[in-house]
Amino acid sequence: MTEPADPLLLGQRVVAILETGLRTAxxxxxxxxxxxxxxVENLPADPAAVLDVPIPELAHRVLGIYWQQVRPFDGHELRQSTVSTARILNATRTLQQAADSRRRGLSVDIARLRAPQDYQRAIDAITLCLAQQPLHRLQKLPGASTSDAFLYDDAFLHDKVSLATLRAHGNAVQLKPGVAHGLARLAGLLKPALEIMWVDDVRRMNKFLDAEVPDVAGHLFGRERTALAVVRGPLKEAFGPHCFYCRTHLPANNPVDHVLPWSMVGIDGLANLVLACARCNGDKSGALPAMGLVDRVLDRDVGVLEELATALQWPTQRSRVVAAARGIYLGQPAGVPTWSGYRRRERLDISFAPWWMGA
Structure with missing residues (x-):
């Protein structure tokens, strides 16, 4: 019987792969x-289980990561590769132009609704690029002739692999036993480390970004996340002009908050968005919300949310919120502080797990 991956060893091996050698993109x-x-969003019930990861789903997530990053920074288009053919960035920009997203500030999920054929072309291009480049090379140390396949079997991947070959392998890679649980538990630690490496790489690839140029991280990982102002009015009409957290009456330009924080999982769907006052929004920031708040947001009328989604052409993503919440909380250590309201914290206790923890 294959032993499941040890999370600590798994994290060390991931970091070692990234820190060894020079990244060209x-x-x-x-x-x-x-x-x-x-x-996090597809956590198996069995901690030792394998997990199939569809490469097109990875492509959608990668597209979402680069979606905001391709916008100009101080008048410059940031290089994210040392080679001229930046396939993923080019596919992202092409879709944005087709969906008129750069002018309107639309999210990738809205662009998917408004330009489905262009979206599919972008996903196909990114899927092929992921298979031929990072997925093929991710587990290989510099100078090694073969991969150390500790995350997934990559034997069928190479730099000339075709879409037909990918289809023959189910368009997926399979994570080894326990790797999915290990990565989900490590997500809160690995994601900030990846962001730091990313900022360092972008500074290295763009010579005008010297140490005096501030907020590169903000540009890459969160500033101007998406044009949320358009949902503010409809949410007020549907649920009332009150802060979701403290119920105070809201002014005209109150924040729209991600209940599951953007820093943990980038879900812009209506099921993860609530109206907040500036005081609660600032105090909560990127903190993990108490499970009771997730209960409340998921208890909102699904029919009303779907009507708003249709009217706004804005995705609901409720099932994704449920899956992400389950994965996030199961990956947390017992007793970790959670945000339950303005200047209030409570310790996480999943012994009385809500319905969505078992979904």
Whole structure:
């Protein structure tokens, strides 16, 4: 019987792969981030289980990561590769132009609804690029002739692999026993480390980004996340002009908050968005919310959310919120502090797990 991966050893091996040698693009980092998100949202019930990871799903997540990053920074288009053919970035920009997303500030999920054929072409291009480059090379140490396949079997991947070959292998890689659980548990530690490496790589690839240029990290990983202002009014009409957390009456330009924080999982669907006052929004920031708050947000009228989604052409993503919440909380150590309201914290206790923990 194969022993499941040890999370600590798994994390050490991932970091070692990334820290050894010079990265020529940020694609490996993006692929690992996408893998972390996928494991959190598709956590197997058995900690020792394998997990099939569809490469097109990884492509969608990678597209979402680069979606905001391709916008100009201080008038410059940031290089994220040392080679001229930046396939993933080019596919991202092409889709944005087709969906008119750069002008309107639309998210990738809305672009998918508005330009489905262009979206599929982008996914196909990114899928092939992931298979030929980062997935093929992610587990190989510099100078090694073969991979050390500790995450997934990559024997069928190579730099000339075709879409037909990928289809023959189910368009997926299979994570080895226990790897999905290990990566989900490590997500909170690995994601900040990946972001630090990413910022360092982008500074290295763009000579104008010297140490005096601030907020590169903010540009890459969160500033101007998406144009959320368009959902503010409809949410007020549907649920009332009150803060979701403290019920105070809201002014005209109140924040729209991600209940599951953007820093943990980038879900912009209506099921993860609530109205908040500036005080609660600032105090909560990127903190893990108490499970009772997740209960409340998932208890909202699904029919109302779907009506808003249709009217706004904005995805609901409720099933994704459920899956992400389950993965996030199961990966937390017992007793970790959670945010339960303005200047209030409570210790995490999953002994009385809500319904969505077993979904």
């Amino acid at each position: 940020t694609y490996k980092l993006a692929t690992l981030m996408a893998l972390l998100e996928h494991c």
